[in-house]
Amino acid sequence: MTDRRARVTATVDACRFALARRDARAVVAVVGVGYLLAYLWVTDLLAIRPDAGTGWLLVDDPFARALERRGPISFEPVALLEFGYGTVLVSPIDVAIGAALAGLVGLNLALASLAVVRPAACGIDGSAGGAKKGAGAGLAAAVPALLSGSVCCAPAIALALGIQVSGALLATLPWLLPIGTALLVGSLGYLAGKIDVAPAATRESAARATGLEENR
Amino acid sequence: MTRRSRRSVLALAAVGLAGCLGGSGPGRSGPYDEGASGTEATPDGMTASPDDAALEASQVPTADEQLPVEYSLETLREATVREVVPRDGIPSIDDPAFEPVDESVDRLPGDPVFGVVRNGEAKAYPQSVLVHHEIVNDEIGGEPVAVTYCPLTGTAMGFERGDVEFGVSGHLLNSNLVMYDRAEESYWPQMLATAMEGPLEAASLVEFPVRWTTWERWTEAYPDSVVLASDQDYVRDYGNDPYGAYNPPSGYYAEDTDWTFAPLTADDRYPPKRPFLCSRPDDGPLAVSLEALQEHGVYGIGGDGREDDYLATYDPTFDVGHLYRVDDATEYGYDADAGAVIDPDGERRDPADLPLESVYAYDAMWFAWAGFYPSTSVHAHD
Structure with missing residues (x-):
């Protein structure tokens, strides 16, 4: 219980630390926006069409309509925006789901990048060569984060690629979103242990202490 | 559905009976994927009757x-x-x-x-x-x-x-x-x-x-009609078909692409998405290739243990097929220049309005028809 609480605290600290840094914030923003756009495109809410006009359309009762399900993890759009080069169907719940996933994927990649530049060499992984290991693990951890981020779109990707769909696959659809979310949160916790969130001064003194130990 | 454009000049087309122009019974040898992910169902026949x-x-x-x-x-x-x-x-x-x-x-x-x-x-x-x-x-x-x-x-x-x-x-x-x-x-x-x-x-x-049919053909034939508008109760991007496109056919609708859900019975003699004119009269289901029908103008179906003869006709106004029950399908011909069926008396008649018993038929993708009606006879070139 205490370990779990410590892991949660460490994860929150790592996320705060990442969001306080400009480079990590840039990673979160770029990856998050890119992921959200891809999510909307794969789920057919965003379409790029050169023949699209300009204008918008709103349904009569948007609040009730927004809660109507139209798929295992998708809900009714309440508006259509045409912006000249394409269209966006505004489905508030779908956008919220996509944004939450985009945030998690962005944070995962931000922590993975921090694991490269600020590996937890002196903390969790204190052995010789720990810095390298931490960085490698950080990069490796980005892979499951990306995979779990894409799991929600798997059915749409299967249909788009013409892959045959079985009843068994369809039965798994409602589970893909919670599984993907859990994997993203889990990998976030794993990555949090791979980076050093200590202030620079503390880090340097710890490094000197480690050097003294090694010189003895 | 975009189909091959009809030939500009076509002389009187002889009517082909099943067997003469490639009519055939069920079979399943061919180049298309039979769908590894599905388990085929046995056509065990309908015995239930409504309450x-x-x-x-x-x-x-x-x-x-x-x-x-x-x-x-x-x-x-x-x-x-x-x-x-x-x-x-x-x-x-x-x-x-x-x-x-x-x-x-x-x-x-x-x-x-x-x-x-x-x-x-x-x-x-x-x-x-x-x-x-x-x-x-x-x-x-x-x-x-x-x-x-x-x-x-x-x-x-x-x-x-x-x-x-x-x-x-x-x-x-x-x-x-x-x-x-x-x-x-x-x-x-x-x-x-x-x-x-x-x-x-x-x-x-x-x-x-x-x-x-197509928008152009419909508006020419019925310029005073109405069309379902794009402003309905539910909002959708009607310019974006989630499966592909028909004009020209692409994505899921492309003739050679595989099905997404395995059919009840797989029959891969023809491209899965090829459109056929399909009907299920009491003496057995049948499918006529729309491509063949376009080319010949009329297509006779008979023999093969059928009680009746059937005549499929091509209607160039809408680029669609019609099906009739006839006494002797071999007595009919087609005048491609006039786009008219020639009846046994030599009269030119509208292929959509022959004075014959009309038989209900509809267009369907080959894999879907063969899946529901594996005993279908097929009337095509190849």
Whole structure:
């Protein structure tokens, strides 16, 4: 219980630390926006069409309509925006789901990048060569984060690629979103242990202490 | 559906009987994937009959006779892929809005539309709209009807509905739309038009033909008609077909592409998505290649143990086929220049309006038809 609480605290600290840094914030923003756009495109809410006009359309009762399900993890759009080069169907719940996933994927990649530049060499992984290991693990951890981020779109990707769909696959659809979310949160916790969130001064003194130990 | 353009000059075309022009029975050797992910169903025949009391109480108009079905109800139910989307997750249009065809914009001449003419009223339903709704509960010529379309099987069919609305159940059978009626909640696979479960199970609907044509052909033939508008109760991007495109065919609709859901029975003699004119008369189902029909103008079907002869005719006005029951199909010919059928007396007649018994037929993708009716005879070039 205490370990779990410590892991949660460490994860929150790592996320705060990442969001306080400009480079990590840039990673979160770029990856998050890119992921959200891809999510909307794969789920057919965003379409790029050169023949699209300009204008918008709103349904009569948007609040009730927004809660109507139209798929295992998708809900009714309440508006259509045409912006000249394409269209966006505004489905508030779908956008919220996509944004939450985009945030998690962005944070995962931000922590993975921090694991490269600020590996937890002196903390969790204190052995010789720990810095390298931490960085490698950080990069490796980005892979499951990306995979779990894409799991929600798997059915749409299967249909788009013409892959045959079985009843068994369809039965798994409602589970893909919670599984993907859990994997993203889990990998976030794993990555949090791979980076050093200590202030620079503390880090340097710890490094000197480690050097003294090694010189003895 | 975009098809090969008809030949500009075609002399009188001889009628080919089944067997003479490639008519053939069931088989399954060919180059296309039979679908490793599916388990084939055995066509064990329909033995169930509808419950008389349920028929008596039914608000849904039903046919006097059960339509031919080649599988038992149990087999159909087992093969149904349930809740692909939630019920009404694909929303039917229940209060359709129309606009005059001459005021409708953003449509290309070759874009597919489904045309219906009943009691003197003509209405067009764009494929681009129906692909997002699949069912329109409408009134045509004062009669309540359901105009339905299944994108996965390429079938557009009309049904009488009385005061009952149909909705999209979210289930698929043999890739085909399974409708449900909102009165008694029986489940109706569109292509079978026969309920597979519910109080009206084994009962059949009353069908009427829907013409699968193009926007240009429809507006030329019916310039004063109306077309289903793009402004409906539910908001969709009608310029974006989630499956592909028909003008020209691409994505899921491309002839050579595989099915997404394995069919009841796989038959890979022809490209899976190739359109055929299909019918299920009592003496056995049949499928006529629309390409062959376009080329020959008329196509005779007989022999092979059939009680009757049938005549398929090509209607160049709408680029569609029609089917008739005839005494002797070999007596008919086709004048390609006039786009007319030549009857046994040498008279030129409108292929859409022959003084013969009309037999209900509809266009369907090959894999879907062969899946539902594996005993079908096939009438094609190859």
